[in-house]
Amino acid sequence: MATGGFAESGADLELVGIRKEFPGFTAIESLDLTIPAGSFFALLGPSGCGKTTTLRLVAGLEEVTSGRILIGGKDVTATKPYQRPVDTVFQSYALFPHMSILENVAFGLRRRKIADATGKAHEALRLVELDHLAGRKPAQLSGGQQQRVALARAIVNRPALLLLDEPLGALDLKLRRQMQLELKSVQSEVGLTFLHVTHDQEEAMTMADTVAVMNRGRIEQLGAPAVLYELPRTVFVANFLGQSNLFTGNVVGSTSTSITVDVGGTPIVVPTARSHRHSGTVTVGVRPEKLQLAFDAPTATSALNILGPGRVVDVSFSGVSTQYLIAVPGIGTIVLFAQNMVVGPVATEGAEVWVSWQVEHGFGLEDTAEEESRFPADTDTAALATQSEALLAELGEG
Amino acid sequence: MAFSAFATTTQAVQAPKRTSRVALLLLLPGILYLALFFLVPLVALVITSLQAPAEFGDIGQFQNAFRWENYATVIGQYGAQILRSFFYAVLATVFALLFSYPLAYFIGVKARKWPLLQNLMLVMVIAPFFISFLLRTLAWKQLLSDESFVVTGLKALSLLAPDAHITGTPVAVVFGLTYNFIPFMTLPLYAALERLDTRYLEAGSDLYSTPFTTFRTVTVPLSMPGIVSGVLLTFIPAAGDYVNASREFLGGTGTTMIGNVIESNFLVSLNYPAAASLSIILMAVILVLVTAYVRRSGTEDLL
Amino acid sequence: MSARFGLGRWLLPTYTALALVFLLIPIAYTFVFSFNDSIKSNISWRGFTLDNWTNVCNAQDVCEAFGNSILIGVVATVIATTLGTMIAIALVRFRFRFRSGISLLLFLPMATPEVVLGAGLAAEFLGAGVQKGIGTIIIAHTMFCISFVVVTVKARVSSLDPALEEAGRDLYGSGPQVFWRITFPLLLPGIVAAALLSFALSFDDFIITNFNSGAATTFPKFIYIAAARGIPAEANVIASAVFLIAIALVVISQVSAAARRRRLAATT
Numbered sequence: 018m019a020t021g022g023f024a025e026s027g028a029d030l031e032l033v034g035i036r037k038e039f040p041g042f043t044a045i046e047s048l049d050l051t052i053p054a055g056s057f058f059a060l061l062g063p064s065g066c067g068k069t070t071t072l073r074l075v076a077g078l079e080e081v082t083s084g085r086i087l088i089g090g091k092d093v094t095a096t097k098p099y100q101r102p103v104d105t106v107f108q109s110y111a112l113f114p115h116m117s118i119l120e121n122v123a124f125g126l127r128r129r130k131i132a133d134a135t136g137k138a139h140e141a142l143r144l145v146e147l148d149h150l151a152g153r154k155p156a157q158l159s160g161g162q163q164q165r166v167a168l169a170r171a172i173v174n175r176p177a178l179l180l181l182d183e184p185l186g187a188l189d190l191k192l193r194r195q196m197q198l199e200l201k202s203v204q205s206e207v208g209l210t211f212l213h214v215t216h217d218q219e220e221a222m223t224m225a226d227t228v229a230v231m232n233r234g235r236i237e238q239l240g241a242p243a244v245l246y247e248l249p250r251t252v253f254v255a256n257f258l259g260q261s262n263l264f265t266g267n268v269v270g271s272t273s274t275s276i277t278v279d280v281g282g283t284p285i286v287v288p289t290a291r292s293h294r295h296s297g298t299v300t301v302g303v304r305p306e307k308l309q310l311a312f313d314a315p316t317a318t319s320a321l322n323i324l325g326p327g328r329v330v331d332v333s334f335s336g337v338s339t340q341y342l343i344a345v346p347g348i349g350t351i352v353l354f355a356q357n358m359v360v361g362p363v364a365t366e367g368a369e370v371w372v373s374w375q376v377e378h379g380f381g382l383e384d385t386a387e388e389e390s391r392f393p394a395d396t397d398t399a400a401l402a403t404q405s406e407a408l409l410a411e412l413g414e415g
Numbered sequence: 416m417a418f419s420a421f422a423t424t425t426q427a428v429q430a431p432k433r434t435s436r437v438a439l440l441l442l443l444p445g446i447l448y449l450a451l452f453f454l455v456p457l458v459a460l461v462i463t464s465l466q467a468p469a470e471f472g473d474i475g476q477f478q479n480a481f482r483w484e485n486y487a488t489v490i491g492q493y494g495a496q497i498l499r500s501f502f503y504a505v506l507a508t509v510f511a512l513l514f515s516y517p518l519a520y521f522i523g524v525k526a527r528k529w530p531l532l533q534n535l536m537l538v539m540v541i542a543p544f545f546i547s548f549l550l551r552t553l554a555w556k557q558l559l560s561d562e563s564f565v566v567t568g569l570k571a572l573s574l575l576a577p578d579a580h581i582t583g584t585p586v587a588v589v590f591g592l593t594y595n596f597i598p599f600m601t602l603p604l605y606a607a608l609e610r611l612d613t614r615y616l617e618a619g620s621d622l623y624s625t626p627f628t629t630f631r632t633v634t635v636p637l638s639m640p641g642i643v644s645g646v647l648l649t650f651i652p653a654a655g656d657y658v659n660a661s662r663e664f665l666g667g668t669g670t671t672m673i674g675n676v677i678e679s680n681f682l683v684s685l686n687y688p689a690a691a692s693l694s695i696i697l698m699a700v701i702l703v704l705v706t707a708y709v710r711r712s713g714t715e716d717l718l
Numbered sequence: 719m720s721a722r723f724g725l726g727r728w729l730l731p732t733y734t735a736l737a738l739v740f741l742l743i744p745i746a747y748t749f750v751f752s753f754n755d756s757i758k759s760n761i762s763w764r765g766f767t768l769d770n771w772t773n774v775c776n777a778q779d780v781c782e783a784f785g786n787s788i789l790i791g792v793v794a795t796v797i798a799t800t801l802g803t804m805i806a807i808a809l810v811r812f813r814f815r816f817r818s819g820i821s822l823l824l825f826l827p828m829a830t831p832e833v834v835l836g837a838g839l840a841a842e843f844l845g846a847g848v849q850k851g852i853g854t855i856i857i858a859h860t861m862f863c864i865s866f867v868v869v870t871v872k873a874r875v876s877s878l879d880p881a882l883e884e885a886g887r888d889l890y891g892s893g894p895q896v897f898w899r900i901t902f903p904l905l906l907p908g909i910v911a912a913a914l915l916s917f918a919l920s921f922d923d924f925i926i927t928n929f930n931s932g933a934a935t936t937f938p939k940f941i942y943i944a945a946a947r948g949i950p951a952e953a954n955v956i957a958s959a960v961f962l963i964a965i966a967l968v969v970i971s972q973v974s975a976a977a978r979r980r981r982l983a984a985t986t
Contacts, residue, residue, distance in 0.1 A: 078617050098620040111618035115636045124632075125622035174622070438812035445801035445864055446820060452861040453827050456838030463841045514737065521734040534972050538965065539738045545964035546745050547957045548922050549941040553949060554744035554751075557761060597741065647829070655831025658924065663945040674833045674925075681837055681929065691841055694834045705829060 027210030028089030028102070028177035029054040030075065035084035037070055037234075044070040045234040048084070052212060052227075057204050059213045059225035063257065067234040068214045072180050075212065077101050089177055099128070104171035105180040108187070110163045112155035118142070118166050119151040125174040141173035142166075144203065161192045168200070172207055181213040185220060193217075197224050218258050222246065230254050246304075250293060250383050255302050262351050263302040263386045271295060275376065281347035285322050285379065292381025300385040306354040307378040310341065310364060311371045322379065324348055325371030329364050339363075343372055457698075464691035475685030485692045493676050493693060500673040501700070503585070504654035507592035508600075511649050512642070514593070515601040519641075520634075523608030540601050543594075552591055552664050556582055559590075559665070583667030591659035599648040607641025608634075643712050651701055673697050745961065752954035759948020770951040777952040783940035784956050787921055790852060790936060794859035795916040801860075802867025802916075803909055807901075809868070810875040827865045835862060836929030843930065850932030858930045859923060863916040870915060874908025918964070 035048040045067045052058045060068040073079040075086060077098035086094045093101050104125065112121050119138055126134035142148040145165035155163055164184055171179055181200075185193045201224050204211050215221050221228045222242035229239040230253070238250045249255035255263060266280035276292055277284045278301050287301045303322075309315075315323055327345035334357075341353045341364060351372055355363065364370055467480035490497070518540070526533040543551055559565055559581040569575040581587050615637065619629035635642075657674030660666035666675075673693060681690035751760050755767040775781040805824070808814075827835065839858050843850055882904065886896040924938035931939055941953055 076617075076621055078620070098617070099623045099625055103621070105618070105621045107614060107618060109612075109614055111612070111614045113615060113618070113633060113637075115639075124619075124624075128623040128628060170622070435812065438808045438814050441804040441808035441812075442814075442820065445805040445868075446823065448801055449823055449827070449861065449864060452839060452842075452857055453835070454823070456835070456842040459842040459845050460834070460838045463845070517730060517733055518737045521730050525730060531976075536734070536738060538968055538972075539742060541968075542745060542961075542965065543741055544918065544922070546748055546961045547938055547941060547953075549924055549938050549945070550748050550949070550953065550957045551744035553941070553945060554747040558743065558747060562762075594741075594744075651829060651831055655833040656925070657833060658942075663942070674831070677833050677837055678928070681840060687841065687844065690837055694837045697831055698834045701829070701831060 027054045027056075027179075027208060030178055030210065030212065031085075031087040031090075032071070032075075033085040033087070035071070035074060035086070036082045037067075037074060037079065038082045043234060045074075048234075048236065050229065050236065050239075052210060054089075054210050055208055057201070057211045057213065057224060057226045059215060059221035059228045060231055061215055061218055061221040061228050061258070062231035063216055066231045068216075068231045069182060071231075072105070072182055072212065072214045075178070076103055076105050076180055102177040103180060104174050104176040104178075105182060106164075106167045106171050106184040108183045110155075110167040110184075112163055112166055112170070114155055116154075117151065118147065118153050118155065118158070121155065121166060122151075122170045122173050124170065129174070137173055138169075141169040144172070144206070145169045145199075160188055161196060164188060164196060165199075168203065172203065172209065175207070176209065178210045178212060181211060181215075183215050184213075185215075185217075193220070200224060222258075230257060232257070248291060248380055249302075252300060252382055252384055252386050255380075255382060260305050260352055261302040262305060262308070263300050263382070264348065265298060265300045265386050267298055268294075268296050276381070278381075281349075283324060283348060286319070286376045287379040287381045288377060291377075291379065293383040294381055298385055300382045301379055302382065303374050303379045305340070305352040306338075307374050308351070308353040309373045310343075310353055310355055311373065312364070312368070314371050315373045320376050321373050322376060323371060323373045324351065325373075326369050327351070327372065329366050329368045329370055332364065332366055341370075343370060345372070460691045460694050463687050464695050466688045466691075475687070477687055482688065485688045486696065489689050489692050489696070492689075493673065496671050496676050497673050497693075497696065497700075499671070500654050500697075501704075503589050503592060503660070503670075503672060504650050506589045507596060507653045508646055508650045510589070510593040511597050511600040512645065515597055515604050515645065519601050519604035519608050523605045524611060524613065527609075537605065540598055540605075543598055548595060549658060549664075552595065552658060555587075555591055555594065556665055559587055582665055583662070583670070585670055587665040588660045588670045588672075591665040592653045592656060595656075595659065596649040596653055599652070600645040603644035603648060604638065604641040607638040607644075611637055639712060643709065646708070647705060651705070654701060655697060748954050749958045749961070752951055752958045754951050754954075756951045760951045760954060761948065770955045774952050774955050777950040779935070780937075780940060780950060780952045780956060783935040783937045786852060786935060787937040790855050790859060791917045791920040793856050794863055794920045795913050797856075797860045798863035798867050798916050799909060799913045802864045802912060803871050803905070805864070806868045806871035806875055807905075809872055811880075824865045824868050827862055828869075832862075832923075832925040833929075836926035839926070840929040850930055851934045854930045854932065855927055855934060855936065858926050859920040862923075862926065863919055866915055866919060867912040870912035871905065871908045874905055874911075878904055914967075921960070 030052040032048055032050040037045040062068045074081055122141055123134040123138035147165055185196050228242050230237045232253045238254045255261040264280040266278040268276050269279045270277040275286050275288050276295055277286050278299050324345050327343045329341055330344045331342035333340045338354045338356050343351045465481050466477035467482045469476040469478045522536045615633050616629055619633045655674050657678050658664055660670045660672040660675055677690045677693050680686040753766050754760055755765040883896055886900040927936050
């Protein structure tokens with residue numbers, strides 16, 4: 018049976034050289050990861066990147082091909098899911114349709130023969146503010162309520178590690194934002210280690226202390242959300258986490274503090290400290306909201322990169338900001354976000370404009386854009402289909 | 416197939432319903448047909464069951480009356496056969512359930528990865544339907560006869576007394592009933608298990624349930640509609656069957672079931688009131704048992 | 719899902735294989751003995767022959783009984799499928815009173831033991847002075863097939879998106895046009911399944927037939943009577959042939975359905 022009773026606090030999770038092969042493809046090539054106790058950790062990536070497989074390996078629902086899984090320093094690689102001090106909030110919630118809400122929440126406690134299962138279940142339901150619905154069946158609850166029950170059913174067991182498998186994916190945007198805040202507050206309240214899997218970059222950044230961006234079975238970059246956003250390391254991260262304008266060219270000059278890259282005849286300066294490569298062909302980039310739009314050529318200074326003149330080819334107004342697409346000859350199309358400080362867009366289609374940004378906002382990547390296509394030809398469909406057809410089966414109407 | 420008869424049907428998108436004369440025209444012929452050839456016969460059975468022998472009449476001639484003692488008479492005369500029928504039917508149902516559940520589980524859950532194999536196995540389960548019910552029962556009669564290698568083999572292994580038989584005994588009759596109604600049990604179980612969402616099993620496993628506990632607390636309750644349908648589809652025909660228990664098939668003198676008594680009273684000794692009152696008793700007991708069972712298993716909405 | 723020990727991994731598949739073999743034993747027996755060079759009763763193995771297959775109608779009453787069964791099956795199927803389909807459409811698409819009463823009336827024949835259905839009809843025919851024969855068998859078979867048709871077709875009607883019919887009406891189809899050009903073709907697979915089921919139920923029915931057949935025989939009734947003195951091998955031939963045809967039909971429908979799915983998958 019399960020190890021121990023209630024975990025007093027979260028335990029750290031350690032993945033050592035994890036490899037997972039399915040018939041026909043490799044879901045995870047080689048994964049090393051340490052999640053410190055008590056942290057809120059997000060695994061972010063597109064579908065098929067191996068993030069859900071990682072979570073299922075930790076839960077014990079899949080067996081590793083090679084490598085070791087340690088929870089709180091204890092090797093659990095060979096143990097069964099019901100022996101691991103891990104609980105999961107499933108993407109589909111997987112609330113037992115034939116049991117009441119209370120029975121669902123008390124289920125794990127009963128299996129572990131923990132005293133006062135009913136009382137503890139009520140307590141967990143109070144935490145998610147659903148105790149008044151304890152007698153209902155899952156089908157009588159809304160999606161958001163079901164999600165909270167699934168959370169209560171998992172945390173009531175005080176697992177050393179709580180796994181969240183895209184738990185908010187089925188909710189509408191407004192509810193999702195609200196649930197993100199609730200999840201976060203529950204986490205700080207109970208102090209457990211949360212491992213959250215999602216493809217929603219905004220969700221990962223809002224909730225997690227640490228985000229690992231996964232792609233094709235590998236972790237591309239790991240760090241605090243702001244660091245990942247401000248200083249992406251790879252083209253994939255730069256494009257997956259928000260949007261980026263990327264330019265590739267050769268390094269034509271360097272000082273102790275910066276490098277200069279020649280992009281289609283225009284020099285672009287990037288701080289040395291913010292670039293992963295300093296010679297040869299380099300891809301540099303800047304976030305769209307860091308760009309300034311100007312109708313006259315800005316005065317050139319060493320602190321400013323200037324592109325232009327170019328032409329506005331598209332303007333889309335989205336309330337808070339306006340997105341401009343600007344075609345600059347020799348450079349390509351640039352995306353620029355401008356806050357709507359005045360009424361309506363400032364530039365119209367066809368206008369001649371210059372684009373500039375502070376040198377300190379640029380970044381240089383480890384790989385070059387040519388290596389990656391805009392839509393990575395991932396193994397999504399094949400991966401998902403093979404992973405477990407049963408998983409994808411629709412929930413029975415119960 | 417027929418086996419969805421008792422299964423829960425998912426009500427898909429409903430059309431905006433209209434009340435109209437068209438509905439009446441669509442319903443009327445079929446409903447009238449059932450009234451005439453299902454309801455009226457039941458009434459005819461009740462009337463016949465209360466008839467008294469015609470004065471100065473031949474064998475098989477009766478006149479309408481209210482002879483309630485007909486019921487007391489048949490219960491007194493055939494009480495043993497009535498009890499035996501339900502006992503055999505219960506045994507056959509239990510054996511069919513035990514036989515079918517693992518089979519249906521493998522086909523419906525484990526074999527999902529191989530749809531072709533799944534279909535092949537399903538065809539094998541329903542294959543017995545495609546060969547005459549009577550012939551397959553006779554085949555078992557031959558296979559279990561005293562000269563068959565099954566019986567000689569069992570005797571050689573001393574698992575069966577040297578002078579023992581299988582055919583003609585209650586064992587053979589219950590065996591035959593079980594065999595013949597296994598597909599009626601397996602198919603609804605399959606239908607329920609095939610829709611079983613294995614994510615619930617993962618959730619159970621994640622919540623500290625051993626495979627056995629998960630089976631007991633999640634799999635079985637979720638497949639309950641299939642179990643209920645299978646039990647009804649096996650129990651009802653088994654209780655009323657008279658082929659397996661017949662002496663020409665697997666039964667003997669001591670295995671007579673209520674169906675055999677109804678048949679011989681109706682078709683051989685032409686004692687219609689006795690046959691009719693036995694039929695009413697059989698029907699009433701089955702309706703009471705079925706209602707109680709369905710209530711108890713909490714699947715009333717499935718009817 | 720999780721790791722399993724060697725024994726556990728193989729226990730269920732092995733059991734399944736054995737169980738399926740068990741289910742097929744009597745079929746194999748019947749099939750094998752259709753080639754038996756039997757004289758009168760087909761009980762012990764006397765050598766292989768094809769004579770039973772080439773001269774099925776040597777045992778004349780077998781062929782006659784078989785012919786009756788086919789006739790009864792076809793007529794009962796046509797009537798039951800028509801009446802049952804009409805009820806199924808009405809049940810799903812219309813609102814009316816006495817709905818639960820009608821559902822109960824449809825459910826009860828399936829929950830009534832066959833011996834009661836058979837004895838009841840026989841009592842009715844007796845009371846009304848109707849001569850029993852092929853006609854009464856057809857009446858009886860139609861009666862118990864209707865409910866099964868309703869259940870089968872109803873499932874199909876419920877899964878039909880009403881928007882398709884609405885689209886038909888929106889595109890200027892009149893009531894009958896929408897029914898015959900949209901509803902009916904979409905229901906056809908369900909109706910065909912119901913018809914096949916009806917035929918199979920009718921063809922194999924013995925218990926109800928026995929009460930309402932009078933002097934007429936059907937294939938199962940022939941076997942029941944012959945069981946006392948020995949079944950001719952020709953009966954095994956007919957049963958085996960019917961079995962092979964039924965299996966062939968199932969396999970063909972499965973294969974064509976699989977091929978359709980593949981084509982569909984290839985085009986999308």
